[in-house]
Amino acid sequence: MLFSRKADPIQIDGYQSYGTSNHLYILGRALEHEGVNLEKTGFLSALKNAYKQFASDELRHTKLRITLPDDRTIYTTTDAEGYFKVDEQVEGLGALANSQGWLQMVVSFDDVQKDVVVIGENQFPIEMLIPSETAEYGVISDVDDTILHTGVASLLKWRVIFNTLFKSVDKRTSLEGAPELYQKLHLGKSGKNANPMFYVSNSPWNLYNYLEAFIRNAKFPKGSILLRDFRGPLDKIPKPEKPHKQHEIRNILNTYPDLKFVLIGDSGEHDVDIYLEVAKEYPEQIIAVYLRSVDHKKKVLRVEGVLKQYETTPAVLVKKSSFAEEHARKIGLIA
Template structure:
């Protein structure tokens, strides 16, 4: 298998989420393009960006998934190299670490001897199982919520520039955001392991980039939920609901007994998506925080929407400190 591959091959395992009896894993099998996010400089940033999108996927590859107890599952990649494991498995909660992470490995099941496989054919993959003692969960947007992006800029030129020409090490988080998220992660008790989920409209091609940013900026670790990149000639029908809304609803349905805090910004459609979700699941949403972006017209619109909304606490905040004060006032953090 893959005997014609000249480049080394690899598997990117994405951080996902599941339950104590439901194994759900996702990732992608690709040729190794030599992306090195540790390299700095304008040219290196552009090369990395290009390589992340100019991928050579490994279609219909048989993969082997090994759990910590040595139980094994098999899956096959689709036409774009993506794989998914969706299985009922008992006792998964007993295999997690103290933060609720199930750590396992994915490997190519059948590889010709002349094919070079990165990492000795052992690729890490993780699934989060929220602790039964978690106080609540947090679902957060990424662009202009934790990461300075420029989504609200004219024609989104800042998004394009930052993605193509800025090293991940030079990308900055919004002031005070890592500290706020760490406090939410630890909850009112200060010792909780509240699950964190990051939802973005960015394509899966940027997964490693965003994972590195979240880790470097000291945000709490959590599943990063992105979307497939749709080309201009994509024939598959568009989903009925926006990607973010679809992902948030899936999380709420997966953990019906867990309440959540939603965090987004005023620059895109977060206010409409979040408030619709909160109205649909009023018993599960503790609060909605929307960061104020530098766009007067959009801020005024959000202010108008929030004035009419009374289902759950929903606040437009200019600084992380304001969100922290409100979260403390309603008993979310210590």
């Protein structure tokens, strides 16, 4: 039972995840509502929202109830940081998804005393993507400096810090032509498909709602958003063996072994190393790798050198979305 206490109202953040017609894989977090309002604009509002997103108060070891569209229920419990994950076999999920492949569910607190204030009448949406059987391929994309101007290549990443703390969602800009390119990849060569989209970032889950709002407002195709847990300086949990992004990409590829994929990243950090290693490991699934050129001469030269020695999969450095679009059309990905 979630006991009564004088505190902020409580809520559940359901993340957009991915699964199959018989595999339910959903993620989210239960926490106190801190009053984050991403619709407010301006410098001070952005700063307040950023602070509140990272100063979250999680609800530990709290029992939750997930309700499927056919009224089947599944129970889970949050961990010590308020996160929950359901990863189990459940039959008949594909028939419950909409035309775009989204399975829309409701997650609720299972037992709450009447004097505890729950946002949204204790019904919170949570979605899982089930790729259509007619999907031509999937797209796995980085976020920072791939679809969103961030500044990961800046000195000490000062631009990342500034943009995250001081810019509201409505002030963040996408890379030129990126939304149109992604929409074309989403629709595929036929122009009618619903190719699944996956956005994988090293940003912490605290920024999930911020990034989801950016993707929606900038008119990128809706997709699964996969972030990572925020590690503090005193975090005693062992670091994963592989980088977060590499781990998530492998999970996606293993979940859909019969589906081919396009990988999109940037030349600013480690995308070229991660993507090409994955492409070598899954040569039958990776059909193209696009790396956006960032404004950093040394990093671009390094990526160019790496690509010259790579021949397994079409992998190109692109300065503009139009170049990637032309290449994608040439190899039959879009009309």
